[in-house]
Amino acid sequence: MIAEVRGLSFSYGxxxxxxxxxxxxxxxxxxxxxxxxxxxxxxxIKCLDRILEPRGTVKIRGRGIADYHGNxxxxxxxxxxxxxxxxxxxxxxxxxxxxxxxxxxxxxxxDDLSLVTETISRLxxxxxxxxxxxxxxxxxxxxVMIARALVQNPSLLLLDEPTSALDVRHQLEVMAxxxxxxxxxNIGALAAIHDLNLxxxxxxxxxxxxxxxVRAAGEPNQLLTPALIREVYGIRALVGREEGLPFILxxxxxxxxxx
Amino acid sequence: xxxxxxxxxxxxxxxxxxxxxxxxxxxxxxxxxxxLAAAIILLxxxxxxxxxxxxxxxxxxxxxxxxxxxxxLSTDPLTSTIVWDFRLHRVIFxxxxxxxxxxxxxxxxxxxxxPLASPFTLGIASAATFGAAIAIVxxxxxxxxDLVLVACAFSASLLATAAIYGLSRYRGMSAESMVLAGxxxxxxxxxxxxxxxxxxSTEQLQAVVFWMFGSLQQTSWLKCGIxxxxxxxxxxxxILKAWDFNALTMGxxxxxxxxxxxERTRTIHMxxxxxxxxxxxxxxxxxxxxxxxxxxxxxxxxxxxxRYLLVASGLIGALILLLADSLARTILAPTIIPVGIMTxxxxxxxxxxxxxxxxxxxx
Numbered sequence: 001m002i003a004e005v006r007g008l009s010f011s012y013g014x015x016x017x018x019x020x021x022x023x024x025x026x027x028x029x030x031x032x033x034x035x036x037x038x039x040x041x042x043x044x045i046k047c048l049d050r051i052l053e054p055r056g057t058v059k060i061r062g063r064g065i066a067d068y069h070g071n072x073x074x075x076x077x078x079x080x081x082x083x084x085x086x087x088x089x090x091x092x093x094x095x096x097x098x099x100x101x102x103x104x105x106x107x108x109x110x111d112d113l114s115l116v117t118e119t120i121s122r123l124x125x126x127x128x129x130x131x132x133x134x135x136x137x138x139x140x141x142x143x144v145m146i147a148r149a150l151v152q153n154p155s156l157l158l159l160d161e162p163t164s165a166l167d168v169r170h171q172l173e174v175m176a177x178x179x180x181x182x183x184x185x186n187i188g189a190l191a192a193i194h195d196l197n198l199x200x201x202x203x204x205x206x207x208x209x210x211x212x213x214v215r216a217a218g219e220p221n222q223l224l225t226p227a228l229i230r231e232v233y234g235i236r237a238l239v240g241r242e243e244g245l246p247f248i249l250x251x252x253x254x255x256x257x258x259x
Numbered sequence: 260x261x262x263x264x265x266x267x268x269x270x271x272x273x274x275x276x277x278x279x280x281x282x283x284x285x286x287x288x289x290x291x292x293x294x295l296a297a298a299i300i301l302l303x304x305x306x307x308x309x310x311x312x313x314x315x316x317x318x319x320x321x322x323x324x325x326x327x328x329x330x331x332l333s334t335d336p337l338t339s340t341i342v343w344d345f346r347l348h349r350v351i352f353x354x355x356x357x358x359x360x361x362x363x364x365x366x367x368x369x370x371x372x373x374p375l376a377s378p379f380t381l382g383i384a385s386a387a388t389f390g391a392a393i394a395i396v397x398x399x400x401x402x403x404x405d406l407v408l409v410a411c412a413f414s415a416s417l418l419a420t421a422a423i424y425g426l427s428r429y430r431g432m433s434a435e436s437m438v439l440a441g442x443x444x445x446x447x448x449x450x451x452x453x454x455x456x457x458x459x460s461t462e463q464l465q466a467v468v469f470w471m472f473g474s475l476q477q478t479s480w481l482k483c484g485i486x487x488x489x490x491x492x493x494x495x496x497x498i499l500k501a502w503d504f505n506a507l508t509m510g511x512x513x514x515x516x517x518x519x520x521x522e523r524t525r526t527i528h529m530x531x532x533x534x535x536x537x538x539x540x541x542x543x544x545x546x547x548x549x550x551x552x553x554x555x556x557x558x559x560x561x562x563x564x565x566r567y568l569l570v571a572s573g574l575i576g577a578l579i580l581l582l583a584d585s586l587a588r589t590i591l592a593p594t595i596i597p598v599g600i601m602t603x604x605x606x607x608x609x610x611x612x613x614x615x616x617x618x619x620x621x622x
Contacts, residue, residue: 046512049515049516050515051512051515051516070518071518073518074516074517074518075518077516078516079512079513079516081510081512081513089563090505090508090562090563090564091562093277093281094505094562094563094564095509098502098505098506098509098513098517099517101502101503101505101506101517101518101519102517102518104502106499106501106502106566108281108285110278113278113281114274114278117273117274117277117278118274120277121270121273121274121277126270126273126274126277127273129277129280129281130277130280130284152517
């Protein structure tokens with residue numbers, strides 16, 4: 001088991017954001033976290049990477065995250081944030097190399113460099129290696145960020161809305177990439193996803209967060225029903241099935257305001 | 260099958276070429292650092308021969324080497340005094356001060372992720388001026404001026420550092436809060452200094468204004484030693500931590516996920532940068548500009564990897580200050596122009612050249 005979360009709660013001051021969240025994440029699986037804006041998806045991800053310190057139990061590879069010292073957690077968990085504030089225009093290669101920060105001492109070894117070059121060519125961005133990060137498209141930049149996380153050699157990959165700024169083709173490409181990397185390396189990924197169709201297509205299981213608690217969890221096939229979507233998002237949606245996968249068509253908001 | 264093989268081979272070739280290009284870029288950076296260091300040594304060698312006393316190049320070098328080989332070379336005491344007690348420590352101090360101010364600027368810009376951060380814009384230099392003004396206006400009748408002034412300027416700079424730390428702690432040590440706290444202090448200390456100037460006598464006003472120009476007139480071997488020790492201890496540590504600076508450019512959260520202890524790192528490096536700055540400007544007055552612009556020149560020329568950026572910025576700063584001081588001593592000789600005025604004249608064309616030539620974003 002890669003991650004085990006039991007009774008996780010977190011508050012910003014008096015405002016409770018997450019309460020009593022529990023789930024597990026196995027090797028070779030992608031876990032989708034869905035739910036409306038403000039339901040706590042990003043907070044949950046930050047709690048798993050110790051960027052925030054929650055109450056409850058978070059174990060990665062059987063060890064509580066508080067027991068990871070120094071760079072150990074950074075060698076085990078990698079995080080791709082949602083919106084990236086890019087300070088300086090570094091090259092794609094330099095940004096991806098930063099993923100080796102928890103592993104390198106000072107100089108970059110041949111092994112570091114070959115891992116980085118293999119990863120970027122595997123992600124199809126090898127030709128951009130010496131391009132400035134500010135000069136690549138949104139889809140390419142997201143791949144750069146994923147490459148940076150992958151060269152950390154993590155067991156757990158945390159992705160905060162990895163497809164939110166991308167067009168449909170790039171959404172599929174990025175999700176397929178995450179899927180295949182998880183399968184190849186037998187690691188786990190947890191992705192906060194807005195698009196229910198993408199979640200249904202690429203995730204092995206999904207947890208639905210609603211007002212900071214887990215409203216439902218399970219395989220997307222059984223989980224994503226019109227009734228649940230109505231309850232969580234306050235919309236009427238049609239749920240169909242094509243090629244063995246559910247697809248969701250949002251129709252209209254119901255009720256006076258969003259829940 | 261053949262296609263797959265071809266793709267694999269092409270990928271392999273691309274990987275090899277990326278690796279080769281990266282290694283070439285790194286070699287170029289190392290070479291640039293070596294060239295800068297050589298240029299500084301060369302310029303320093305020329306700078307000691309410049310001055311209002313009419314000494315020939317050979318007289319100067321005989322005076323220098325006669326200290327190391329007292330038996331074989333002889334020089335007259337006056338030449339020896341001019342070279343050893345006036346010129347040599349001034350040249351060395353210019354190199355150390357330029358290096359230190361530029362490294363401090365690069366550190367501040369790095370940990371605060373802000374291109375406008377420098378010892379000047381964050382109130383450290385204004386605080387030193389405030390300390391100096393206090394010494395000039397209130398203390399001269401009591402003590403020997405120089406030492407008191409140095410002590411006041413130094414303590415005021417560290418006071419400003421403590422105040423920036425105290426203010427930003429309330430906001431979780433974020434980069435923005437540190438920058439804001441620094442700018443507020445810059446205005447506060449600026450206003451108090453102006454008030455002291457307004458109420459002081461003409462001589463006091465003149466002394467404060469002269470201090471604000473920045474000057475290398477008051478250097479000594481002891482001061483070289485003090486700055487040398489501060490730099491000798493802090494700079495190797497900072498360079499060892501270069502990966503942390505790189506990670507911080509990606510934002511606090513990514514840096515934290517890469518294993519950097521963000522608040523602690525930011526606090527330590529801000530303190531070190533302030534200490535370096537304070538230990539220099541308490542002796543020289545405010546030499547601005549170098550701390551702000553040297554890192555930008557370096558970033559434009561060599562890129563943003565702090566493993567090379569920190570040292571190279573320092574060398575660029577040393578070069579600018581040494582060149583500025585050499586010109587300041589010679590162009591209107593025997594009048595010496597305050598070096599703080601010359602640094603901008605020297606550095607700005609250099610910066611503008613790179614800034615206008617390089618079209619792509621570099622920050």
